[in-house]
Amino acid sequence: MAVTGKNHSNVLTDVPTVSKSGLPEFTVDGYEITGSTPDEFKQHISSEIQKWKVAVEKSGAKVQ
Secondary structure (H helix, E strand, C coil): CCECCCCCCCCCCCCCECHHHCCCCCCCCCCCCCCCCHHHHHHHHHHHHHHHHHHHHHHCCCCC
């Protein structure tokens, strides 16, 4: 478990940030809900899969 922001949470004081958990280049983009075409949505999902694939591989997480 990790906090995705740049700073620790005031509520989850014992939970480290993702960056301090071993992924220093990890960033979270702000999300904005907007309309899009089916093709734009497909492209967005494809890019998200690639981005998170790298993060999961670097983390060493495995499906149990």
